[in-house]
Amino acid sequence: MKLKEVAQKNAPEITSLIVAVTLWQIVAEFIIKRELLLPSFFDVVSSFISTVESGTLFIDFSISLMHFGIGVIAALLIGIPVGIVMGWFKTVNRISDPIIEILRPIPPLAWIPFALVWLGLTHTAAGFVIFVGAVFPIIINTYTGFKSVSKINVEAAKVLGCVKQRSLIRHIAFPSSLPSITAGIRIGMGVGWMCLVAAEFFGVSKNGLGYKLWWHYGLHQMDFVLMYMFMLGILGLTIDKVFRKYIDKRLLKWQSGVVV
Template sequence: MVKKDFQILSGKSIELISICSAIILWQLVAVYIVQNKFYLPSFTDVTFAFVGIISKDTKLGLFGLDYQLPVLLVDLIYSLMHFWIGLIFALVIGIPVGMIMGWFRTINRVVDPLIEIIRPIPPLAWIPFAIVWIGLNPIAAGFLIFIGAVFPIIINTFTGFKSVSRVYVEAAKVLGCNTDRELIRYVALPYALPSITAGIRIAMGVGWMCLVAAEMFGVSRNGLGYKIWHHYYLHNMDLVLVYMLLLGFLGLFIDRALRYYIDGKLLKWRKGVVI
């Protein structure tokens, strides 16, 4: 067992060396060159700050719940809540809109110019309206993440639906699959699935990036993004870095988990396809 783990590790030796060297370099630069915890906390500073904050508890006051939980966990729960509110809305709206646009040409011509005008507006530019329309609550943070995530989902779903090969549609038709509903359900959707999931991955990335700004304007007293600003005001730059790294690792984890699930389960028929 241990031997096997060691073998896996030695197979990744170059990657490991790369990460270790970066950490050592960081530590040396912070301690001997910058020599200032405010400008650049060292690796050990960040590690101690992380160990320190892990043991701190706070109250989770969500949905009338009243638990004492580690503060990091509470921040994580809030952030994931904001993130999922936005992403679920983006999925529920983006996929059907993209499907309809890709399948019915006239509707595409109606909707496409509107989307092309709204899409280049950066999600963060919506903050004033998010506050005015929704107020300072988690839904407003979710709204910003929704704005960031919905367009990649629409566009990839649309592209996937538009590129459905004629031969599959015709093959389905001669096999007795004739209505638009059936063709979408049994041909276009499975065909477009790789493109849709790629869109969801991009959307999750963009949504995750919007998280910090979405929590910045005070939608709640917790959240990974909110805490970055909170500790910045308190000049706890080591904790700022702890939260930054947490955001990075979580984003990486979410992406990997999704990719593992999609490639392994949903899209195994594409194994032969070179991406």
């Protein structure tokens, strides 16, 4: 009964998916007929089942999440404080702005050689590349959030006895910038995720979604490649959804209604 209700409610979405998968299966099996060019839906499903059964998919998930976690946590620990002091203190902004503006446009993947030279073939090296991708959006958005703290809120706080810079940052500027900061984190995590495949390409580990994608490509097992592509997409989507749900529910309750 419940399943039926869900199906009825989401009929257009479900139909669209079913049609797409059917077309894909038909095109792959009867028109292209070459697994190398386009593996069929069932090829992908069977490769999925085999990696789940052997347990490698689970290890790949964990390793990739670890790389991603190292990068994103480092980006948060560095990006948010840097953005805060840049946004709050004009001199700090003028000192750090030229450096950041020079480093920022460098594509994160261009850092890979140095990541390997500095950190070797380690998980940290992969994390570093993701860090470079994630940190700038976090800095910029934290900075922008702090720049647009409403003057009237700051003055109201001062009159109420909140006068120290540190208290103003903690009690006024930070909470009021939170929408912008969390948007920065979302963008940063997205960019970091994009860097994952390349960061794992160099074999910092024998596991990881990105590494496995390349490895199977080397073996011309395109059904596995496609399966890992889907896994990267699904995991990326899930991370974003979970994060977004958390901030909307816990941190930005006060905003509902402001933006639909």
